[in-house]
Amino acid sequence: MSFSLSEEGLAELDRLLSRYPDRAAAVLPALHLVQSEHGHVPDEAIAWVAERVGLSPAHVEGVATFYTLFERRPRGRHHLQICRNLSCSLMGAEALVAHVSAKLGIRPGETTPDGMFTLSVVECLGSCGTAPVMQVGDAYHENLTVEAVDALIDRLRAEG
Amino acid sequence: METVLTTHFADERYRGIDGYRGKGGYGALRKCVSMPREAIVEEVKKANLRGRGGAGFPAGVKWGFLPKDLSRPRVLVVNADEGEPGTFKDRLILSHGPHLLLEGIAIACYALSIHRAYIYIRGEYAREARILEEAMEEARAAGFLGKDVLGTGFDLEVTLHRGAGAYICGEETSTINSLEGKRGWPRLKPPFPAVVGAFGLPTLVNNVETLCNVPWILENGGERFAALGCEKNGGTRLVGVSGPVVRPGIYELPANANLKNVIFDVAGGLRDGKALKAVIPGGSSTPVLRADEIDVTFDIETMAKAGTMAGTCGVIVIPEGTCMVRALSVLMNFYAHESCGQCTPCREGTGWLKLVVGRIEAGQGRPGDVELVLDVCDNMAGKTICALADAAVMPAQSFIGKFRGEFDRHIAEGKCPFGNRF
Ligand SMILES: Cc1cc2nc3c(=O)[nH]c(=O)nc-3n(C[C@H](O)[C@H](O)[C@H](O)COP(=O)(O)O)c2cc1C
Ligand code: SF4
Numbered sequence: 001m002s003f004s005l006s007e008e009g010l011a012e013l014d015r016l017l018s019r020y021p022d023r024a025a026a027v028l029p030a031l032h033l034v035q036s037e038h039g040h041v042p043d044e045a046i047a048w049v050a051e052r053v054g055l056s057p058a059h060v061e062g063v064a065t066f067y068t069l070f071e072r073r074p075r076g077r078h079h080l081q082i083c084r085n086l087s088c089s090l091m092g093a094e095a096l097v098a099h100v101s102a103k104l105g106i107r108p109g110e111t112t113p114d115g116m117f118t119l120s121v122v123e124c125l126g127s128c129g130t131a132p133v134m135q136v137g138d139a140y141h142e143n144l145t146v147e148a149v150d151a152l153i154d155r156l157r158a159e160g
Numbered sequence: 161m162e163t164v165l166t167t168h169f170a171d172e173r174y175r176g177i178d179g180y181r182g183k184g185g186y187g188a189l190r191k192c193v194s195m196p197r198e199a200i201v202e203e204v205k206k207a208n209l210r211g212r213g214g215a216g217f218p219a220g221v222k223w224g225f226l227p228k229d230l231s232r233p234r235v236l237v238v239n240a241d242e243g244e245p246g247t248f249k250d251r252l253i254l255s256h257g258p259h260l261l262l263e264g265i266a267i268a269c270y271a272l273s274i275h276r277a278y279i280y281i282r283g284e285y286a287r288e289a290r291i292l293e294e295a296m297e298e299a300r301a302a303g304f305l306g307k308d309v310l311g312t313g314f315d316l317e318v319t320l321h322r323g324a325g326a327y328i329c330g331e332e333t334s335t336i337n338s339l340e341g342k343r344g345w346p347r348l349k350p351p352f353p354a355v356v357g358a359f360g361l362p363t364l365v366n367n368v369e370t371l372c373n374v375p376w377i378l379e380n381g382g383e384r385f386a387a388l389g390c391e392k393n394g395g396t397r398l399v400g401v402s403g404p405v406v407r408p409g410i411y412e413l414p415a416n417a418n419l420k421n422v423i424f425d426v427a428g429g430l431r432d433g434k435a436l437k438a439v440i441p442g443g444s445s446t447p448v449l450r451a452d453e454i455d456v457t458f459d460i461e462t463m464a465k466a467g468t469m470a471g472t473c474g475v476i477v478i479p480e481g482t483c484m485v486r487a488l489s490v491l492m493n494f495y496a497h498e499s500c501g502q503c504t505p506c507r508e509g510t511g512w513l514k515l516v517v518g519r520i521e522a523g524q525g526r527p528g529d530v531e532l533v534l535d536v537c538d539n540m541a542g543k544t545i546c547a548l549a550d551a552a553v554m555p556a557q558s559f560i561g562k563f564r565g566e567f568d569r570h571i572a573e574g575k576c577p578f579g580n581r582f
């Protein structure tokens with residue numbers, strides 16, 4: 001299958017390539033671009049990126065799977081990532097995970113059957129002073145309570 | 161108390177270049193470009209500025225490690241990968257004072273004749289990355305970055321490079337591999353980055369907070385900076401307090417602030433009348449202290465004498481009623497997850513620590529399991545390519561050393577005395 005980015009994405013990639021002394025250094029930025037357009041890094045994108053940056057597909061695959069932010073499979077529309085490292089756990093993260101799990105009927109790592117939500121438990125998000133914390137897409141939700149999480153999930157569901 | 165970094169953070173406008181310049185921002189850079197380059201490095205040495213990324217290496221000394229020979233270009237890598245649990249200080253700087261970082265970068269690069277800087281920011285910090293990109297645009301347009309900085313003929317290109325969710329990429333040689341487009345595998349040292357670093361070039365790696373102190377040092381002098389702290393530890397520290405305290409957050413305090421005061425005065429003590437059980441003083445990998453051991457100051461030497469480390473000054477406050485086996489189990493899951501897998505003692509060791517501490521917590525521990533954990537630790541510490549293995553060992557040994565009774569009770573009773581929760 002053929003793969004490409006949008007016109008804009010291609011222009012952005014060219015700009016990125018010019019920023020490094022070595023094309024290979026653009027692998028991570030290129031994968032970020034792919035994921036921001038496609039929601040995940042599809043198989044076809046691996047060879048495509050490899051060709052662009054002058055590396056083997058095996059190298060790019062190795063990189064794409066090393067870093068947890070790159071999704072190799074499609075995820076739910078909204079990815080709920082709850083931190084369960086120590087500061088967050090001390091502030092109730094475990095109860096929060098259990099609550100969201102029960103509310104959505106999925107365990108961490110799973111996606112709701114309607115494809116709306118994926119729930120993940122993640123490591124420290126660098127926001128320990130406002131624990132517990134959940135990242136959804138690019139946004140951080142801090143000082144979370146069960147009520148706040150409920151309101152957020154309901155809003156995301158209503159937005160579709 | 162005098163502050164170096166956070167003085168204007170409450171002012172929204174400080175994030176933009178006009179607000180920053182309104183507070184005297186980029187004045188230090190302007191001053192520097194008319195100084196001899198060695199004199200800038202000399203000020204940083206006099207300041208007793210220690211690295212804020214965790215290891216506390218003297219910044220001026222590290223700057224001096226770059227080879228004198230200027231025929232090969234050299235590189236600055238700014239470490240904004242902040243991932244050590246309990247640490248959230250760099251995020252505050254990136255979102256409130258992006259120009260402070262850019263000015264620090266520009267001064268360091270000017271002083272060391274570096275024309276290429278890369279800011280390696282953790283992938284999750286998407287908002288902070290946007291703030292930085294915007295600030296970089298502003299700084300370029302104003303002539304503080306880019307070609308011919310301030311009309312001096314000095315060129316400086318700064319590139320923002322986003323990571324993608326691997327804690328290990330904060331280890332400096334892993335940062336470099338990741339920047340080069342490889343898996344974030346740490347490199348064997350030597351060669352040290354100062355000799356062979358990013359793209360094969362001599363490379364300086366500094367933490368965000370470290371560099372942000374540089375403009376103040378050049379504005380006010382190294383000696384004044386040194387005087388803000390104590391012997392060998394100049395300036396202030398961004399101390400982060402997390403856990404159930406009344407006022408969690410980041411506080412800028414003298415480099416020798418007292419840990420007990422930080423928790424009970426600055427952060428207001430524990431919430432809901434809880435009693436203190438234990439404290440992790442400097443990020444998750446620093447050895448834990450019991451409540452009766454926290455009357456210590458944050459300077460690197462005092463912390464070492466107390467058997468722990470100032471680390472990143474990420475203070476995690478653990479209240480009475482917390483199961484220490486469960487707390488350790490959370491940390492062991494983390495290190496097992498984040499080990500890059502290159503070295504057998506670390507890959508296997510972190511896996512065993514996770515497994516055995518986890519089964520003790522679950523009430524399935526066997527007699528001898530605590531000894532097994534300690535034995536695994538012995539086989540890891542100091543035997544690996546990077547310090548992640550040690551980072552996992554330190555909490556394991558210290559939790560067992562100070563709370564041994566809880567581990568033994570889990571095994572003897574076949575269940576968690578705290579009911580398997582926090
Ligand atoms: C496992 C591991 C993770 C690290 N993570 C970070 C980090 O997220 N940020 C950071 O600045 N330094 C981190 N460090 C320390 C860096 O290797 C390096 O010492 C530091 O960036 C140097 O900057 P400094 O001298 O200004 O402190 C880490 C070290 C190890 C062993
Ligand atoms: S010590 Fe662990 S994290 Fe560091 S290089 Fe070895 S396996 Fe990787």
Ligand code: FES
Nearest residue numbers: 083088125127128
């Ligand atoms: S422990 Fe959850 S954000 Fe740091």
